[in-house]
Amino acid sequence: MPNAIEQAVQSPLYIGLMSGTSLDGVDGVLVDFSRGTQVLQHASCGFDAGLRAELLALNTAGGQDELHRAALAANALVRHYAQVVQQLLSAGRVRPDQVAAIGAHGQTVRHRPQLFDGTGYTLQLNAPALLAELCGITVVADLRSRDVAAGGQGAPLVPAFHQSQFGQDGRSTLVLNIGGIANLSVLGTDGSVLGFDSGPGNALMDGWCLQHTGRPYDDGGQWAASGRPIPGLLAAMLAEPYLAQQPPKSTGRDLFHADWLALHLQRHAAQAAPVDVQATLTEFTAASCAAAVQRFGGDSDELLVCGGGALNTHLMQRLAALLPGLKVGSTAERGLPPLEVEAAAFAWLARRCLLGLPGNLASVTGARGPRILGAIYPA
Structure with missing residues (x-):
């Protein structure tokens, strides 16, 4: 039996x-x-x-x-x-x-x-x-x-699934999952797969939004879009050593947590308006994701985005602006909603x-x- x-x-x-x-x-x-x-x-x-x-x-x-x-x-x-x-x-x-x-x-x-x-x-x-x-x-x-x-x-474990779902013979495709942490899958023309956590996704943005507005997330990125990124704060966050590490690598709230953000704010934006911090955090996610794509994306011409970040209109617009050579869209276009x-x-x-x-x-x-x-x- x-x-x-x-x-x-x-x-x-x-x-x-x-x-x-x-x-x-x-x-x-x-x-x-x-x-x-x-x-x-x-x-x-x-x-x-x-x-x-x-x-x-x-x-x-x-x-x-x-x-x-x-x-x-x-x-x-x-x-x-x-x-x-x-x-x-x-x-x-x-x-x-x-x-x-x-x-x-x-x-x-x-x-x-x-x-x-x-x-x-x-x-x-x-x-x-x-x-x-x-x-x-x-x-x-x-x-x-x-x-x-x-x-x-x-981690990440999803690139193998990305390959099975979105991989195409003879074409390189990029899949960016923006959850609390963002991870990038590079699906090569020869069937090879590279994947790694690129850095923060929604976690820092959501935490800041909850703290200052009482809402669990910035719907569509509207709050961030009404503010202005703070150059010094953004530059300091983008200097985080993890972002420059070679794959394989993975990360999480063990690194990118509220105290990490508080330290950067104390040093670079102690009197900043909360809306401008939200704008900076959104730009930080977009910029760190874009940097990973530019560094490891090779000759890909398409970036498919999934996870909650795909529903953040402002974030998606910033990704498209930072990656003008790529078609940036949602995995829904390939049959699987984000x-x-x-x-x-x-x-x-x-x-x-x-x-x-x-x-x-x-x-x-x-x-x-x-x-x-x-x-x-x-x-």
Whole structure:
């Protein structure tokens, strides 16, 4: 009699869940892989202020009773995951036993793949056993740590999916995912793939916007567009050593956090108007992304943007202005809306795991070779 995993891989239906560095909530997709990558349903669930604040606090070293708090936060996170799963199943009129697996990334609270003593780790809060119990579906989680164990960065993992979804023979394409952190995939004409975290995406912008307007993000970049970038502050932020490092490389809130910004403001813009700081942060994201494209984009003539940043009209306009030789557009133009790409990537990685296929690219993460990613929690 086939076991749960053997039964699961008979179905082409998978669910992918993603809660990223932006800490705004969960995006989920129901995907049919029988003919390419077809997203059947998309659902989302925002975080309440208390959970968002706790996840942000747990992303900062120190604090009392962290292990207990982290466990409770993981359980709360997974209940949000389960809510999104139920939305997907209901909208798609699909039973749990028809879904092969859920790819559940978890919430990154530490990402330090290369420490000074040559060791490293990446830590995502998750409770995959609880998720499997709540949903009655096999769960694939812990998708980064095997790559780190093999000497890799454990991030970004989406370039392999970008290649499968957007790669074209004989043509070089660039895919820029602007979530809390931005990452760039360079899909070469020969099938080669380079990918890395280019620097901040929405995280600094969103945090500043929430602090000064009470809104979780700058809708369309309208607030930033009404201000003026501060040249000295922008130059200082663009001098951040991480931006000049060679790939493979990855980053997160471990580097680009509120205290990092506060230090730059103290030194270069202590009396600046909040709107001008927002304009500067938006320009910082656009400029750091554009610099990565110019440095590593080769002969590509197209930049596809996904993630929440693709919905920031002002940011997209600044990218296009800084990259006049490229056609800058959304991944929606290639059949996958920007808020569905990353969740679909983790559904794809879950499928790779169940099929016993590697999910990482050594050319991207720097791992010693291809590895099967993920731990499986049968339904």
